[in-house]
Amino acid sequence: MARQKATQSIQEFPLIRQLQRRHERKDPSIITGIGDDAAVVSFTATDWVVLTTDLLAEGIHFDLTTASLSSIGYKAAMANLSDVAAMGASPRFLLTSVAIPNSLRTADILALYKGFMSACRQYKVQLIGGDTSASQHGLFLSVTLLGTTERKKVLLREGARVGDSLYVTGTLGDSLAGLQLLSNAHEHGTGTARLPHADRKFLINRHLRPTARVREGQWLNQIGIVTSAIDVSDGLSGDLRHICNTSKVGAEIDISRLPLSPACRTYATSTNQDPSVLALAGGEDYELLFTVPETHRTRLERTAHQRNFSVTRIGHICAASFGIYCRLRNGRKKPLPVSSYEHFRTAN
Amino acid sequence: MARQKATQSIQEFPLIRQLQRRHERKDPSIITGIGDDAAVVSFTATDWVVLTTDLLAEGIHFDLTTASLSSIGYKAAMANLSDVAAMGASPRFLLTSVAIPNSLRTADILALYKGFMSACRQYKVQLIGGDTSASQHGLFLSVTLLGTTERKKVLLREGARVGDSLYVTGTLGDSLAGLQLLSNAHEHGTGTARLPHADRKFLINRHLRPTARVREGQWLNQIGIVTSAIDVSDGLSGDLRHICNTSKVGAEIDISRLPLSPACRTYATSTNQDPSVLALAGGEDYELLFTVPETHRTRLERTAHQRNFSVTRIGHICAASFGIYCRLRNGRKKPLPVSSYEHFRTAN
Numbered sequence: 099m100a101r102q103k104a105t106q107s108i109q110e111f112p113l114i115r116q117l118q119r120r121h122e123r124k125d126p127s128i129i130t131g132i133g134d135d136a137a138v139v140s141f142t143a144t145d146w147v148v149l150t151t152d153l154l155a156e157g158i159h160f161d162l163t164t165a166s167l168s169s170i171g172y173k174a175a176m177a178n179l180s181d182v183a184a185m186g187a188s189p190r191f192l193l194t195s196v197a198i199p200n201s202l203r204t205a206d207i208l209a210l211y212k213g214f215m216s217a218c219r220q221y222k223v224q225l226i227g228g229d230t231s232a233s234q235h236g237l238f239l240s241v242t243l244l245g246t247t248e249r250k251k252v253l254l255r256e257g258a259r260v261g262d263s264l265y266v267t268g269t270l271g272d273s274l275a276g277l278q279l280l281s282n283a284h285e286h287g288t289g290t291a292r293l294p295h296a297d298r299k300f301l302i303n304r305h306l307r308p309t310a311r312v313r314e315g316q317w318l319n320q321i322g323i324v325t326s327a328i329d330v331s332d333g334l335s336g337d338l339r340h341i342c343n344t345s346k347v348g349a350e351i352d353i354s355r356l357p358l359s360p361a362c363r364t365y366a367t368s369t370n371q372d373p374s375v376l377a378l379a380g381g382e383d384y385e386l387l388f389t390v391p392e393t394h395r396t397r398l399e400r401t402a403h404q405r406n407f408s409v410t411r412i413g414h415i416c417a418a419s420f421g422i423y424c425r426l427r428n429g430r431k432k433p434l435p436v437s438s439y440e441h442f443r444t445a446n
Numbered sequence: 447m448a449r450q451k452a453t454q455s456i457q458e459f460p461l462i463r464q465l466q467r468r469h470e471r472k473d474p475s476i477i478t479g480i481g482d483d484a485a486v487v488s489f490t491a492t493d494w495v496v497l498t499t500d501l502l503a504e505g506i507h508f509d510l511t512t513a514s515l516s517s518i519g520y521k522a523a524m525a526n527l528s529d530v531a532a533m534g535a536s537p538r539f540l541l542t543s544v545a546i547p548n549s550l551r552t553a554d555i556l557a558l559y560k561g562f563m564s565a566c567r568q569y570k571v572q573l574i575g576g577d578t579s580a581s582q583h584g585l586f587l588s589v590t591l592l593g594t595t596e597r598k599k600v601l602l603r604e605g606a607r608v609g610d611s612l613y614v615t616g617t618l619g620d621s622l623a624g625l626q627l628l629s630n631a632h633e634h635g636t637g638t639a640r641l642p643h644a645d646r647k648f649l650i651n652r653h654l655r656p657t658a659r660v661r662e663g664q665w666l667n668q669i670g671i672v673t674s675a676i677d678v679s680d681g682l683s684g685d686l687r688h689i690c691n692t693s694k695v696g697a698e699i700d701i702s703r704l705p706l707s708p709a710c711r712t713y714a715t716s717t718n719q720d721p722s723v724l725a726l727a728g729g730e731d732y733e734l735l736f737t738v739p740e741t742h743r744t745r746l747e748r749t750a751h752q753r754n755f756s757v758t759r760i761g762h763i764c765a766a767s768f769g770i771y772c773r774l775r776n777g778r779k780k781p782l783p784v785s786s787y788e789h790f791r792t793a794n
Contacts, residue, residue, distance in 0.1 A: 125572055127538070127572075128539075128572055128574055131572075131574045131575060136575070137539070137541070137574040137575040139538070139539055139572075139574060139592075141493070141538060141594055142490035142491070142492055142493055143490070143491065143492060144490055144491060145489065145490055147495075147592075149539065149541060149574065149575060149590075149592065150575070151541045151543050151575065151576055151577050151588075151590060152543075152577050153543035153544070153545055153577040153578070153579045153586075153588065154579075155545045155579050155580070155581050155582070155586070156582070157582035157583075158545075158579055158580050158581065158582060159579070190475070190487070190489060191476075191485070191487055191497065193485070193497060193499045193590060195499050195500075195501035195543075195588040196501070197501055197503045197506075197586055224473055224475075224476055224479075224487075226476055226479045226485040226487060226497065227479060227484070227485040227497060227498070227499065228499055229499050229500050229501040229588070230501070231501045231502075231503050231506055231507070232503070232506050233503050233506065233584075233586075234503070234504070234505035234506060234583070234584060235505075235582070235583030235584050236581075236582060236583050236584075238501075238503070238545055238581075238586045238588075240499075240501065240543040240577070240586075240588030240590075242497075242499060242541060242588075242590045244487075244495075244497065244592070246489055
């Protein structure tokens with residue numbers, strides 16, 4: 099959510115993208131450059147290399163008065179791990195650049211690095227370098243991750259075809275619910291006091307300690323039937339739009355099929371919210387959204403079951419001319435709102 | 447120079463390094479982690495991969511009132527290219543993260559990216575991705591470069607041995623002279639008005655548009671007789687210290703042998719400065735400093751001549767107990783001053 103806001107406020111970005119594309123020569127070693135979750139390059143006989151970088155700025159992406167340094171470090175690394183997961187690759191090596199304001203103490207910096215490393219350890223990723231500097235104003239982080247994948251084996255945003263089924267791993271909306279619990283931002287109900295402790299803990303943990311779906315991404319890459327994939331970092335609505343734009347298709351999602359955790363349902367009830375709004379609008383769930391041809395649905399669902407991976411079919415791909423719609427519980431269709439949580443609340 | 451200052455002002459850095467080292471497990475795929483010009487990792491049968499990242503913060507590393515966006519972008523990319531040159535590797539792919547304050551206009555951002563690309567183009571390096579964000583305060587850049595080298599062929603800071611000759615490519619001090627010309631920082635003489643236009647242009651160009659010694663680094667890597675190498679980014683004095691600390695040796699350099707450009711000599715004369723002070727203290731020359739066993743001196747100098755590379759023997763490696771000294775023109779020895787330009791002016 100925060101990342102979307104930041105992007106939208108900078109008018110120069112389309113220009114930069116244009117400029118970058120212009121300078122991205124037709125080099126055969128670049129498989130995918132700017133525009134996917136990560137860049138993919140080829141320079142060895144056996145592997146392709148996946149590279150992704152994320153920049154986090156204080157006051158834009160995080161607020162030191164509400165977020166701990168440890169969770170900022172953890173989430174910065176996890177955002178990159180999720181990008182590599184969405185390519186179906188194995189994350190390997192992390193580099194961190196940190197500009198540190200005078201206001202931070204030694205313990206803060208150690209907490210930040212412990213956050214980086216706590217995320218890396220889960221995936222046996224090595225922190226191999228980086229740069230540190232003073233900052234006159236605010237904390238800035240830039241995290242770069244290198245992953246590898248077998249040659250010609252990679253999941254891209256492009257490739258979704260009309261008729262493909264649209265799937266998502268895990269559950270959606272938990273991270274936004276956790277954020278609302280942390281920030282007491284939700285004014286609809288007064289019921290969160292009655293929310294079971296385990297549910298509260300689960301949702302906050304999903305926000306502060308999300309899990310990148312690295313194993314799931316590698317599995318989707320290996321089975322060879324996935325036509326497109328992305329991680330849900332900006333929110334289902336925004337990320338589905340990326341797949342549709344890149345693949346030049348439309349989509350219809352079925353609101354009643356959105357996978358929701360019991361904790362998210364309980365939270366939504368206790369705060370008088372529609373949980374599907376949380377699922378559509380919430381970012382940072384870091385689940386994988388992907389497409390599979392109709393003919394391979396059974397195979398996908400069977401092997402998911404064997405591996406004990408949760409995947410849910412939430413809709414299908416349509417022609418670009420159809421647009422991007424959601425089918426409501428009453429059977430009516432509505433265009434999928436573009437971005438913010440407020441937008442969803444009024445539109446649904 | 448600015449980079450040194452930034453590093454010294456943050457007390458946490460040794461702690462971060464400790465923490466990073468502790469978490470850098472004994473993974474056989476990490477050839478060199480934190481502590482060299484770049485990290486070196488091994489994950490393919492044929493190549494080693496070299497990764498380096500540099501962070502630049504407004505008000506710490508550059509000042510938008512005196513530096514153009516184009517030269518900031520150029521120098522950010524060149525600092526990374528020079529790190530890869532110092533490893534003897536081939537630079538391949540660049541990623542850029544940029545946090546952009548509202549005060550910058552579209553033209554400024556385009557100039558910054560043109561700077562990145564102008565540096566990359568010289569080495570056929572591809573800009574393959576990155577991240578952009580708003581910034582509440584100041585411009586921040588983080589640039590990451592991936593290079594490749596043949597397996598087991600890499601130049602490291604460690605490996606210098608007692609008796610090795612100490613060499614440097616090109617000339618030293620030009621960048622600091624150029625910086626002084628740009629900032630009118632030098633108050634010693636009034637003679638720069640009489641400095642030939644070509645000399646002024648050469649020195650300013652050496653500061654604003656430095657050249658990474660990529661071809662030289664690859665050559666030094668290939669000939670297989672170089673025992674250690676580093677790029678001169680912090681200044682000869684600081685970078686020699688890095689080689690000595692990592693290789694656990696001392697060194698003696700001969701002030702009269704420091705390679706100086708005619709323009710730097712003329713500038714020093716016109717401003718009543720000792721040009722060797724500029725050469726010792728000045729950073730951002732981006733020449734390569736390296737060591738070669740005494741028995742291979744002839745071979746090094748002969749092949750350098752064949753390739754038309756300028757290399758100068760400026761001293762030799764001593765035992766660690768000897769310390770790091772310079773031999774002055776009068777034959778006396780003095781400990782090499784540690785860091786800043788002011789320190790050198792008073793010490794020599």
